[in-house]
Amino acid sequence: MIATGEIQALITLLGDDDTHVRDIARERLLQIGEPATGFLRAAGSADVDGKIRIEARHVLAKIRQEDLESSFYLLSLRDDEQIDLEQAVFLLARFGYPDLNVAPYQQELNRLADYIAQRLKGLHHFHDRVRIVRTMNQILFDEEGFSGNIEDYYDPDNSFLNCVLERRTGIPITLSIIYLLLARRLQLPIRGINMPIHFICQYDSPPDSFYFDPFHKGRMLTRQDCVTLLQRARLDFHDGLLAPARSGAIIARMIRNLLVIYHHHDDRAKTELLGRILNMFEPS
Secondary structure (H helix, E strand, C coil): CCCCHHHHHHHHCCCCCCHHHHHHHHHHHHHHHHHHHHHHHHHHHHHCCCCHHHHHHHHHHHHHHHHHHHHHHHHCCCCHHCCCHHHHHHHHHHHHCCCCHHHHHHHHHHHHHHHHHHHHHHCCHHHHHHHHHHHHHHHHHHHHEEEEEECCCCCCCCHHHHHHHCCCEEEEHHHHHHHHHHHHHHCEEEEEEECCCCCCEEECCCCCCCEHHHHHHEEECHHHHHHHHHHHCCCCCCCHCCCCCHHHHHHHHHHHHHHHHHHHHCCCHHHHHHHHHHHCCCCC
């Protein structure tokens, strides 16, 4: 049990004139880890000595980073069927929002699922599968205001699910994830399709399964539409490109998207951290 007094004393020492004393205080706070975060957050925003405020923010960021890496490492050790996609995407959201409280966003997903369930009553028969997706499209895009972020496609917030739910806009993979998380709540056979250049969804109901594109308001796609899209991008088609995506592959693609964005912004610290996390899922 870490004493409150010890943590507060260590934070005070972050402002000491002696560099050696500051280093010792910093290392001890890093060892304490999570129990110190509340105190560090308060010191980082309080009207205290400027040196303490800056050092507190740095130590807090380091603790958050180490905790995030550790959480992703534990996640990567699981077999794919044991990876909870919802847990994984909200864990990635902590990369951009370290103090994220996930509960309100899960409640919003629950609310959307409950509303959709009410509208889908009587439509769960096999022959109503297209109407099911069209009803979900109407609710999410026409009523709830979700849309593809065409104007600012490379905004990193498009990859953080909390922001997608707040702003009602995202990129193909995050808008598809909204469908996947709602489908799980509604027990609908909707799968993610990790197609190169454009992530889409499939209503998996053989022999008449079909594809749809959440980035373009749930537009229905045939298999030939998907083949044509890939051919236009000069990619060779094979059936594996339309296979349901594993949770690990989905989260890896989201990490790669962010890597490209932060590399473009020359943010070395973030690209290095994301690179280490990606390597847990896709060892080079």
